[in-house]
Amino acid sequence: MDQLLQNIKIEINEKIFVKNPESSDLGKRIIESSIDLINEIGFEQFNFKKLGTHIGSNESSVYRYFENKHKLLLYLTSWYWAWMEYKLVIGTIQMTDPSKKLDEAIRTLTKVINADSNFSHIDEVKLQNIVIAEYSKSYLTKEVDSENKQGYFSIYKRLVERLTNLIKEVDPSYKFPASLSSCILEGALHQHFIKQHFKALTDCDDQLTPTDFFLNLVSSTLSYSNGKD
Amino acid sequence: MDQLLQNIKIEINEKIFVKNPESSDLGKRIIESSIDLINEIGFEQFNFKKLGTHIGSNESSVYRYFENKHKLLLYLTSWYWAWMEYKLVIGTIQMTDPSKKLDEAIRTLTKVINADSNFSHIDEVKLQNIVIAEYSKSYLTKEVDSENKQGYFSIYKRLVERLTNLIKEVDPSYKFPASLSSCILEGALHQHFIKQHFKALTDCDDQLTPTDFFLNLVSSTLSYSNGKD
DNA sequence: ACCAAATAATAGTAATACTATTAATATTGT
């Protein structure tokens, strides 16, 4: 897959950035370093001055790429979800059995990224940790409706929709395909977070994973018309 | 229940506040007004200067009650979860059938608060909206582990645990009681949020509610040894 | 070598998140 990914390009809504960070070396360093820094000190402590220092450049140079740190977070998380969507699509494209497709999709969307999945300048392991710890902050704002209208969350929404459709294919009679889909995506992030910080609130650890939990949940909730279960 | 609630007192971890807001009129006005203000302008835009103006008092007076706005959010959300726990306990105490108890618990924990549930100086409808929109921000921080150690999240954890135990009672063989419990509590907030802001990501609306979704999810996931289903 | 674009450096502003000090007001004990 690494080779494949070398050649694809992840497209992010142009309104999210002032200047496309993919278009220059400095831009790429901004992305690379912001992932490092946010992962290390958290989104609240993170700012463009610290980022400037971190990349041996200047605060004002960062502002030529992103209006503010909120937009940068939207960029990073959009990139993550676009990458997830890509993995989901290529991982299930040749499958015909709906239940196997759904199974594979859930695995892709809920598992921990392993260190060697790296390509280009983006460290996906760190990026996933950022998404786990910070994604909610990108939409839990007073501006959510206007930003949603501008399409800032469209990649994530498309991904939820894809999973919803896979659920519908398996069980067209199920009443809550969209709710289940959003619950899996958001719930997986939450389970990953609490398995790190509130161990008593989950049964998941490195053996029994969030993937196991959601596979079990889905297989017992849906009526599989053909194939497995 | 309103009468009952008049007489109970919700106890919050003393480390969360500098001076107990329940101990004075100004303190109560701080709580009352902060709920109004955060609900209105959101947690990011909210600060103690605006709160001071709102209660016809001074910024520095607010600091005598809470170190910072993060602590105030911890106070408000702790109060909410304590109140939820209370409702859950008194709503299920006289029940004997585990599956009916669980059913009632899920209803209590996932439904929308209605306007007339008000008592004292706290507007529970607004407070629930705050919890839906802001609760995640109280623990998605770099300080989460140390604050957890200090017991700042103990009420919420106890509530998840209570629900976990109800799940275990219904189906002792189920492998993920804690994950399901945390998933319901956190997922309900999420479904309420997306039904307001990302309608395409959920099947829930005012007819088909998050409560319906989670009741269905739980009843199909657990094996009910006795009673319903 | 020269021009344009990109980047870096510097400075400055308004707002935020506080702290410290003092003044005014309420509450309590005798």
Place this chain on the structure above:
DNA sequence: ACAATATTAATAGTATTACTATTATTTGGT
């Protein structure tokens, strides 16, 4: 009633943040 004490309000000030504006310097293309 009145002094002592606690509480609250007002004022001022600081460090940091989240930017904007201006100018200087570097870099790459022709």
